[in-house]
Amino acid sequence: MEETRILLAEDDENLGSLLKEYLEIKGYKTGLFTNGNRAYKGFIQEHFDLCLLDVMMPEKDGFTLAKEIRQINTDIPIIFLTAKTLKQDVLEGFSIGADDYITKPFSMEELLFRIEAILRRTHGTEGSQQEVFQLGKYSFDAQKQTLTIDGQTQKLTTKEAELLKLLGNNKNKVLERNFALRTIWFDDNYFNARSMDVYITKLRKYLKQDPLVEIINVHGKGFKIIC
């Protein structure tokens, strides 16, 4: 397996070097650039496999930089780091071709999770990758968005499936509220949080047929599925 190289564009030097240090410990060679222009030059001169771009930077903002990078390489995964989420911004980001979006403050684990998820998606045999979870007597197919028990199959909506997938990824471990909100809703405001609660209720209904499977709340933290 080759070394994965990450381009990091972040004007806050403290945060930047912290991230760089962390990523390198995790085995990613990281190039840190403290403004958009330098990052662009770096991108042209060196080889990178993934870009982490701060949106708000002096001189050249992350979106502009991303557009320029996209002109050179359409495939390289781009993750935006941003202080605050405006739906508008998220949409603009994705229209440029962002692969993910992460709002500050974020934990290092969260960032790593997203980086690895994207690298799996990009490198891996993608598409055909089977995403079937066993949840007690239930079988959940994230691709097809279906939940099956005793031959009975229930179709799930997109959001239901996305949430159950995150829960299933963390069986018997806490899925943090903010993490789920940022991953699925791209923003962790109050209303999205309530929307997520509604979906938790829906999933619980679907999962009633096996009493050994349960989604429990961890007050103030999030939810975990036990099975």
Add this chain to the structure above:
Amino acid sequence: MEETRILLAEDDENLGSLLKEYLEIKGYKTGLFTNGNRAYKGFIQEHFDLCLLDVMMPEKDGFTLAKEIRQINTDIPIIFLTAKTLKQDVLEGFSIGADDYITKPFSMEELLFRIEAILRRTHGTEGSQQEVFQLGKYSFDAQKQTLTIDGQTQKLTTKEAELLKLLGNNKNKVLERNFALRTIWFDDNYFNARSMDVYITKLRKYLKQDPLVEIINVHGKGFKIIC
């Protein structure tokens, strides 16, 4: 494999040189001309395999240039770049013999997708090459626009085939609405979106005979075919 040479006529020098830079990184030798007259001279003097023509250019617009190019070479693929889509313009473009049409702003990924699609179509020994998809028990021939199951063959209309081809190209992955609309309808407005929905319904009907093949909606994103 020989080198493919692209003629690029674009009066906006910033965009032009970015495109050139990008295309060359992708392995296409690119000649950039910043107005129609220069582009015409360039076309006569050098050899090119594909033309990217901006429609709106001072002195000589893209359509006029295309007509002149067509008099010299009836076969060379031509893609128009245009700021805004007027149905009128698209029709005029195709009547001149355009091979494709792309509206700004477009992503580089999108442009590359179209260039490569056309080169496959034009160059390749093609025939039945990569244009036959296996979708569960179905066999779909994008060239012939036919869908076959158990020896029964159903003819598809052009739009039906184009849409199924895009879906088939992204098996088990989400085909984004906007991308499909821009690729097939050249514009992603509300009405085209509804038209696309109608075609999704039609395709679902055709695909009913194999229950393992399904086109599912990913709310707010697009569709994916699973099989």
Add this chain to the structure above:
DNA sequence: AAGTAATGTTAAAGATTGTTAAATAGTAGT
């Protein structure tokens, strides 16, 4: 125990998608 915050639940409102049929546009033959 009382008060506050977080979660549970249900229903309505709002947005997107599914479907059918009619209107329009395009095509080929005469």
Add this chain to the structure above:
DNA sequence: ACTACTATTTAACAATCTTTAACATTACTT
């Protein structure tokens, strides 16, 4: 040109998905 036919778009309404609102319940804090 006209007619007959097919393909595509538009319109209308139905169904589904998501968010928002409201109120109920539970958990935590003091």
